[in-house]
Amino acid sequence: SSGSAHNQLNTPYFISRDITTNTHYIADFNNHCVMNYASCAPNGTLAIGGQGPGMNNTQLNYPAGVYFDSASICLLIANYGGQHIVRWTLGVTVDPMGNLYVAGTGNQRMQLLLAGQTNGTTLAGITGAISLIIVAIRSIKIESELNLVNQMKLMNDKKQFNKALELFDKHKDKSIDRSSNMILTQILKACAGIGDLQRGSTIHRLVSSRLENDSYLLASLIHLYMQCGEVAQAQSLFDVSTKKTLSIYGAMMKGYIKNNQADNVVDLFKRIKNPDEIIIILLFNACAQLGTDEALNLIKQVLSKTPKSFESNSYLLTSLLDALMKCGDVKQAEIWFNRSTKNSYQCYIQNSMENEAIELFKKLKTPGEIAFTLFFNACAQLGTEEALNSIKQVSSKIVQSFQSNSRLLTSLLDGLVKCGGITYAENLFNTFKNKTVSMYKVMINGFLKENNCLKVLSLFNQMKMNNVEIDHIIWTCIIKCLSEIGDGDFCQSIVEKIPESCFVDSQIHNALINMWGKCGCVNRAKEIFEKMSQPNQIGYAAMINSYGLNGMGLQSIELYYQMPKELINEATYICVLNACSHSGLVNEALSIFKTIEIKTERIYTSIIDCLSRASFFKEAQQLVDEFERSHIPALPMHLALLSGARNANNSHMSQQIYDRVVKLFSQSNHSLTPATVLLANVYGSSGHIDKASDIKTQLYQSDTKKRIGLAWTVTNGQVYQFRAHDRSHPRSHEIKAELEKIANELIDHGHVFDAILCGHSEKIAIAWNFVVNPHTSKIQVTKNLHVCGDCHRATKLIAAIRQCEIIVRDANRIHHFYTNGQCSCNDYF
Numbered sequence: 001s002s003g004s005a006h007n008q009l010n011t012p013y014f015i016s017r018d019i020t021t022n023t024h025y026i027a028d029f030n031n032h033c034v035m036n037y038a039s040c041a042p043n044g045t046l047a048i049g050g051q052g053p054g055m056n057n058t059q060l061n062y063p064a065g066v067y068f069d070s071a072s073i074c075l076l077i078a079n080y081g082g083q084h085i086v087r088w089t090l091g092v093t094v095d096p097m098g099n100l101y102v103a104g105t106g107n108q109r110m111q112l113l114l115a116g117q118t119n120g121t122t123l124a125g126i127t128g129a130i131s132l133i134i135v136a137i138r139s140i141k142i143e144s145e146l147n148l149v150n151q152m153k154l155m156n157d158k159k160q161f162n163k164a165l166e167l168f169d170k171h172k173d174k175s176i177d178r179s180s181n182m183i184l185t186q187i188l189k190a191c192a193g194i195g196d197l198q199r200g201s202t203i204h205r206l207v208s209s210r211l212e213n214d215s216y217l218l219a220s221l222i223h224l225y226m227q228c229g230e231v232a233q234a235q236s237l238f239d240v241s242t243k244k245t246l247s248i249y250g251a252m253m254k255g256y257i258k259n260n261q262a263d264n265v266v267d268l269f270k271r272i273k274n275p276d277e278i279i280i281i282l283l284f285n286a287c288a289q290l291g292t293d294e295a296l297n298l299i300k301q302v303l304s305k306t307p308k309s310f311e312s313n314s315y316l317l318t319s320l321l322d323a324l325m326k327c328g329d330v331k332q333a334e335i336w337f338n339r340s341t342k343n344s345y346q347c348y349i350q351n352s353m354e355n356e357a358i359e360l361f362k363k364l365k366t367p368g369e370i371a372f373t374l375f376f377n378a379c380a381q382l383g384t385e386e387a388l389n390s391i392k393q394v395s396s397k398i399v400q401s402f403q404s405n406s407r408l409l410t411s412l413l414d415g416l417v418k419c420g421g422i423t424y425a426e427n428l429f430n431t432f433k434n435k436t437v438s439m440y441k442v443m444i445n446g447f448l449k450e451n452n453c454l455k456v457l458s459l460f461n462q463m464k465m466n467n468v469e470i471d472h473i474i475w476t477c478i479i480k481c482l483s484e485i486g487d488g489d490f491c492q493s494i495v496e497k498i499p500e501s502c503f504v505d506s507q508i509h510n511a512l513i514n515m516w517g518k519c520g521c522v523n524r525a526k527e528i529f530e531k532m533s534q535p536n537q538i539g540y541a542a543m544i545n546s547y548g549l550n551g552m553g554l555q556s557i558e559l560y561y562q563m564p565k566e567l568i569n570e571a572t573y574i575c576v577l578n579a580c581s582h583s584g585l586v587n588e589a590l591s592i593f594k595t596i597e598i599k600t601e602r603i604y605t606s607i608i609d610c611l612s613r614a615s616f617f618k619e620a621q622q623l624v625d626e627f628e629r630s631h632i633p634a635l636p637m638h639l640a641l642l643s644g645a646r647n648a649n650n651s652h653m654s655q656q657i658y659d660r661v662v663k664l665f666s667q668s669n670h671s672l673t674p675a676t677v678l679l680a681n682v683y684g685s686s687g688h689i690d691k692a693s694d695i696k697t698q699l700y701q702s703d704t705k706k707r708i709g710l711a712w713t714v715t716n717g718q719v720y721q722f723r724a725h726d727r728s729h730p731r732s733h734e735i736k737a738e739l740e741k742i743a744n745e746l747i748d749h750g751h752v753f754d755a756i757l758c759g760h761s762e763k764i765a766i767a768w769n770f771v772v773n774p775h776t777s778k779i780q781v782t783k784n785l786h787v788c789g790d791c792h793r794a795t796k797l798i799a800a801i802r803q804c805e806i807i808v809r810d811a812n813r814i815h816h817f818y819t820n821g822q823c824s825c826n827d828y829f
Contacts, residue, residue: 004031004050007043014065016075025075027066032059034066034077034088048088053081060086152186161193162630163598170597177206181217188220192227200224215243219251226255246276253282262286266298277313280306284319288326296327372398373408376415388419395428410438417446426455437469444477451784453712454721456481472502479511486782486809487714488519510538517546520780520807520814537567545575549814551824553583560592574606581610582813584828601627605636612644613828617653620644633664639674643786646682647829654682673699673706685789711761711783715772722768725759731771738767745801746794760791762808766798780807787815792829796821 002010010030017024022039025047033049049060061081068075077086148171155164168187176184184203191200204221211218218241225234238244238252249272256264265286272279280302287295299320310316317336324333375394379387395412409432416425429435429443440463447455460478463470470478475498482491495512502508509532516525525546532539540563547556556579563572573596580589589610596603604627611620624637638661645654658679665672676699684692699706709724722729729735742763762783769779787795787810799806800821808815816824 002030006035006045009035013063014078016066016068018068025066025068027063027077029062029064029080032061032063032081034060034063034075048075048077048086055082149180149182149186152183152190156186156189156193159193161190164190165194165196165199166630167598176203181207181210181214185216185220188217188224192220192224195228197224197228197230200228211237212241212243215245215247219245219247222248222251222255226251226258229259231255231259231261246272246279250278250282253279253286257282257286257289260289262289262295266290266295277310277316280310281313281316281319284316284323288319288323291326291328293327295323296329299323299327300332373411376408376411380411380415380418383418383420385420388416388421388424391415391419391421392424404434406434406436406438410436410442413439413442417442417449422446422450435466435468437471437474440468441473441477444474444481448477448480451484451710453481453484454719457719472505472508475502476505476507476511479508479515483511483515483518484782485712485714485719486518486520487712487719487780488516488521489780490714490717490719491515491519493717506532506536506539510536510542513539513542513546517542517549518782518809518814520550520809520816522546522550522552537569537572540567541571541575544572544579548575548579548582549809550816551583551813553579553585553588556580556583557585557588557592570600570603573603577603577606577610581606581613582825582829584614586610586614586616601631601634601636605634605640608637609640609643612641613647615644615648617641617644635661635665635675638664639678642675642678646678646685646789649682649686651682651686651688654679677706681788707785709761709783709785711765711781713765713769713779713781715769720765720768722761722764724761724764726761726764729768734771735764735767738771739763742767742770742798746797749797749801751794751797760788762787762791762810763794766795766806770802776804778805778807782809784811786811787829792823792827796823 002008004010009026009028011028012026013029014027015024024037024039026035026037026044028035031050032053034047035044036047037044049058049063051059053059053061055061060077061079063077063086064080065078066075067077073089075086075088077088079086148167151167152164155161155167164186168183176187179187184207188200188203191197191203200221207217211221218237222234222237225231225237234252234255238248241248249268253265253268256262256268265283269275269279269283269286275283283302284299287299303320321333321336324336372394376391379391391412398408398412413425413429416422416428425443425446429439432439440459444456444459447453447459456478460470460474460481462468463474479495482494485491495515498508509528512528513525516522516528525543529535529539529543535543540559544556544559544563547553547559556576560568560572560576573592576592577589580586580592589607593599593603593607604623608620608623611617611623620641624641627634627637638657642654642657642661645657658675661672661675676695680692680695680699683689683695711722713720713722720729726732727736762781765781765783766779769776769781787808792815795806795808795815795817798804799817799819803819805819806817808817810829813825813829815829818824
C-alpha cells in the first residue's frame with residue numbers, strides 16, 4: 001500500500017541502479033524524496049528530501065526522475081515541482097544552519113564542516129580536527145539529533161564535559177536506551193572526562209546488547225572504565241569481545257598507560273597483526289613510560305618495520321622522540337631530529353610539549369636556523385619566566401650569519417614578548433637595522449597587550465618615517481590602540497589616513513565601530529555598521545556594545561533582536577546583557593537570559609551584575625547559588641554582587657559579601673585586591689572615612705599588587721598618560737596647583753571628599769587639560785578602572801563650575817558630564 005514509511009512508496013516515478021553497491025534509487029513523487037533500496041530488501045532508507053515539498057537545501061518538490069552517475073557518485077534528479085534539475089552529491093548533506101556533513105568510506109569517518117570553513121571535524125570514525133580528505137563518498141542521512149551530536153562533540157573537544165552532559169539532559173528526548181550510538185559515544189566521552197562512573201555504568205547496563213556490533217561504542221565504554229581506574233571492568237569487556245578492532249585495542253592500550261601498566265601495552269601490541277599509526281604512537285608512549293633497554297629494543301624493532309609514510313605524522317614523531325630520550329638513547333633521538341628537524345620540532349609544539357622541545361634543542365650541537373626559530377616558538381607558547389631566561393641565554397649565542405635573518409629575529413622578538421620580556425625585546429628591536437613589517441607587528445601587539453598606547457603610537461610614527469608598509473593588520477592594531485585612548489578628534493586625525501584598499505577587510509570596519517563607540521561617537525559607529533552589507537558576529541557585537549557603553553540599552557536590545565540567530569554567540573549575549581545592566585533594563589535582561597540555552601560563567605556574571613546594579617540582591621544571589629550547584633564558585637560573580645552593594649552604599653551587605661569572598665577564594669590563585677578596594681570604597685562613600693583609610697593603608701603596605709589606575713587624554717594633538725598619584729610629568733607642579741584650585745572650588749560648592757582619592761588618574765588628566773587650556777569647553781578622558789563615587793560626584797561639579805563638558809570612559813561605560821552638573825548615566829553606574 002502507498003505511504004511514507006520506509007517500506008512504502010507513494011507514486012514511484014523512476015528507478016536508477018548503482019551497480020557498485022547493487023542498490024536502487026527510486027524517485028518517490030508524492031513523498032517528495034528519493035529512496036535507496038538494497039537489492040531485494042523490503043525496507044529502504046531515505047537518501048534525499050522527505051521533509052515536504054520545498055526549495056531549500058534539504059527538500060525536493062515532486063521528483064519525477066532520478067539517474068545515478070557512477071563517475072561522479074552523484075544523483076541527477078528531475079525536480080518536477082521546482083522546474084529544474086538537482087545534482088546531489090551522495091555522502092554530502094547540510095543542516096538548517098548551513099553546516100556540511102560528509103561521509104567517507106575510504107578513510108572510515110564522517111566529517112563536519114561548519115558553514116564557511118574548509119577544515120573538517122570528525123564526528124565518527126578516525127578522530128581529530130584535520131584537513132578534509134574524503135575517499136569513496138557514499139550516502140549519509142542527517143537526523144534531527146545530529147545537531148546534538150555536533151554540539152556535544154565540539155564541547156567535548158574543548159573539554160567542556162559538564163556542558164556536554166547538561167546539553168544532553170536538556171534535549172527533548174534524553175532517554176538513554178532510545179539514543180543513537182553516536183550520542184552515547186559523546187556521553188561516555190564526557191563521563192570519562194569528569195570521571196562520572198555512575199552514569200557510564202548505567203549506560204553500559206542499558207545498551208550492553210549494542211556493544212558487539214559497534215566497536216566505537218565499546219571502545220568509548222572501555223575508555224570510560226580506564227579513566228575511572230576500573231581496569232578489571234575494561235579488561236572484562238575486552239576479553240568477551242569477538243570483534244576486536246584497532247579502536248578497541250587503542251582504548252585498552254591508552255587505558256593501560258593511564259593506569260601505569262605499560263607492560264600490558266607491550267603484550268597487547270604483540271597480538272595486533274597490522275597496527276596503524278595510532279597504535280604505534282600508543283606503543284611508543286608506553287615505552288617512554290617504561291624507559292628500559294627492552295623498551296628501547298622494541299622501539300627500534302618496530303621502527304624497522306614501520307612504513308616510511310608514517311614519518312610524516314607529527315604525532316608519531318612526538319611520541320618517538322619522547323620515547324627514545326626517556327629510554328636513554330639521546331643520540332638516536334638527535335638523528336631522528338636532524339632527519340626531519342622541522343617536522344620533529346613542530347610536532348612537539350603542536351602537541352603542547354614545549355618543554356620537551358626546549359630540552360631537545362639544548363642537546364643539539366650545531367642547531368640551524370629552523371631549530372632556533374622553532375625553539376623561540378616553543379618558548380613563546382610556554383610564556384613563562386623560565387622560558388624567557390632560556391631565550392635570553394640562547395639569543396646571545398646566535399651566530400653572526402643568522403643576525404640578518406628576519407624570520408628568525410621575528411620569532412625571537414615574539415618569544416620575548418609572549419614571555420613577558422617586552423622591555424628586553426624593545427631594546428633588541430632598537431638595534432635591528434632592517435626592521436620588517438612582521439617585527440613591527442610583534443612589538444605593536446606586545447605593547448597593546450601591555451596597554452601601552454604611547455609606545456604603540458611611537459612605533460606607528462616610526463613606521464611612517466621609515467616608509468615601512470602599513471598593512472590592514474597594522475591598521476587594525478592602531479585602531480585598537482585609538483579605542484583605548486578614546487579621544488574622538490584625535491582618532492579622526494589618524495583614521496582619515498587609512499587607504500581605501502584596507503576597507504575591503506571586515507576587521508577594519510569592526511574595529512572602527514568599536515573605536516567610535518568607545519569614543520562616545522555612536523552615530524559614527526552606526527554609520528559604518530549600516531554601510532556593511534553583511535555584518536558578521538564581531539560587527540554586531542561591536543555595535544551592540546557601542547550602544548551599551550553610551551547608555552543606549554534599548555537600541556542594543558533592538559539590534560540584538562534584528563541579528564540573525566545563527567550569528568548569536570556568547571559574546572553577543574554578554575554585550576546585550578551588559579547594555580541592559582548599564583541602562584537599568586532588568587526585565588529585558590531577564591527575558592533574554594531565559595532564552596539562552598547554554599549559560600556560561602560569563603553570561604551568569606553579566607546577569608548577576610545587572611540584578612546587583614539594580615539592587616535586586618536576593619535574585620542575584622539565587623542565580624549565584626544556581627550556578628554553584630553544578631560549578632565551582634566564580635569570583636567575578638561575587639565581585640558583581642559586591643559592586644552592587646557598593647553602588648547602594650550598603651556597607652553592612654558589602655562586608656558580608658567580602659567575608660564570603662575571603663572564605664571562598666583566599667586559598668585560590670585569585671587576587672582579592674579588587675574586592676578589598678570595593679570594600680574600602682563603600683566605607684568611604686558611606687561616611688566611614690577612617691575605616692576606608694585603614695583598609696587602603698593595609699592594602700598599600702601589603703605585598704599584594706594593586707592594578708595601577710591609568711588615564712589618557714589628548715591636548716593640542718598629543719596623547720598624555722597619567723598614573724594615579726602621578727608626579728612624573730615635567731609640569732607636575734602646575735598640575736598639583738590646579739588640583740588644589742579645583743579642590744577648593746569643590747569645597748566652596750559643598751563637596752566633601754576623601755583626600756586619598758584626589759590623586760586618581762582621571763582627576764590628574766582633567767587638571768592637566770585646564771593647565772594647557774584654562775578656558776577649554778570640552779575634555780575627554782579614558783581610564784582603565786571603574787570610576788569611583790567620589791570622582792563621579794566631583795566631575796559633575798567640575799563640569800558645572802568650569803562650564804566645560806567632560807567625557808570620561810571608565811572600564812564599564814562612558815559618562816557624559818554636562819555643564820548643568822548632570823551625567824548621562826543618571827548616577828546609575
